[in-house]
Amino acid sequence: MRVYLTAVRLSLRRYLAYRSSAVAGAFTNTVFGCIRAFVLIALWKQKPEIAGWDLADAVTYAFLTQGLITPMGIFMNNTDLGPRIRTGDIAVDLYRPVDFQTWWLSLDLGRALGAGMLRTLPPVLFGVLLFPVRLPLSPLRWAEFAVCCFLGYLISFGLRYLASLATFWTMDERGMSSILVALGMFCSGLIIPLTIIPGAVGTVLLHTPWAAAMQMPINVLLGTQSGGFGYALAFGSLWALLLLGAGRLLTDVARHKVVVQGG
Template sequence: MGVYWAIAVRSFRRFSTYRIATLTGAFTNTVFGFIFCGVYLTLWELRPGLGGYDVSDALTFVWLQQGLLMPIGIFGASTTVELGERVRTGEIAVDLYRPTQLMLWWLSVDAGRAMFQLIARGGLPLLVGSLVFDLNFPSSAAQWVAVAAALVFGVVVSFGIRYLVALSGFWITDSRGVEHVAMVLSLFFSGTILPLVVFPGWIGEVARATPWAATLQVPIDVWLGRNPGGVGSALAFQLGWIVVLLAAGSLATVFATRKVVIQGG
């Protein structure tokens, strides 16, 4: 495991070199946080208690959402975009020659990226939001531990989805179209547009059962203490999708490797 830890550390250092882009991104997330707050305040004034959230919950959701967009990789992430590009150009052959597992290599790279983004871009919007609005924070050490676990699980679920999207390039030549479709699904089903708790009827049930819900909505609900079945069921939901997605990723890697061998002679 030492090699994967080293990969994650180097990935963290790599992304820490983009200081101007990071500050600009954090500023942009903060601006959008105020815009969303205006929309949510209007919506919750018209529909108090919408989705079981009070106004403070809704505003907290906004600032957590803005802080987690990049760490979770809701819009995609440069690591998996890079992987998709390497598949498209054939450079993935170099990765397959490394004495490491392909999926664990890229998971380590993504973990380093996510940790840097969480530190550099996750905290600033939340800090600014907490200075202006009355936000909710975890009230116990156990809840903070649960939040940390939910965030880690959310990143891994997101990686599992993005890894499968990147590997689709083995069969369709160029995964960029699938990446765009996956981003749209992520925006809708993760809670980026609206909290999934406000979706009515079967639409809400379907949305909350998808893996995208495990990336953003579930960690925020753990933070707010709003999980209907408790924290244990929320984390189990995320773990279930992690198992499914990583198993699918491992299987896809095996088939992709065989495809490369067959095509390469």
């Protein structure tokens, strides 16, 4: 266990070393948060309540999603594993005396924690100061939100890990990873809240794993999640177990498919 905690710590330390990059990323997320907030404000002025959300809920959603983009890895098309498979450096990783999947989860978790520290709070604080937002005061609600975010992160890692493992067969994960990013942007609710998409399309999107990565935690925080925290916990846990389990099975298969490239 100590080796994985060390991997998390060193990965976090590496991420925190690039403070200027983090500041630039936080500024960009804040700017886009404002743009998305103004778009939603224009929409909600035409209809004061949509799917049980009022204007404050919509604006809160805009800034929270901007804050969660980097920790959740929505724009990350894979893990650092993909390029190492492509270059052949994966041969060294397979010899490490650690559990392969847990090792890469630990490295990615350090990155996510660093992103949460440096790039999540600025957009949310800016939104609180200048826009009509609604953040709950209940510590229990925040604890439930944190649990849902952790499950959402595991789901995001599971998806990106599977995309990275595909490199064992395709020799280049970038095509599949680009598709994953496009799906993640829309299906997570980053472009438009999934709760306001009507009909069967909205229902299907709310049951995809990406919904648990961003839409569902925010629904829990705002108190608008159908079925409450219990449903969100069961839904997120199921997808996390399925994706991480699939990743573990595919890892075993990939060990027999190793192709060392580049020397």
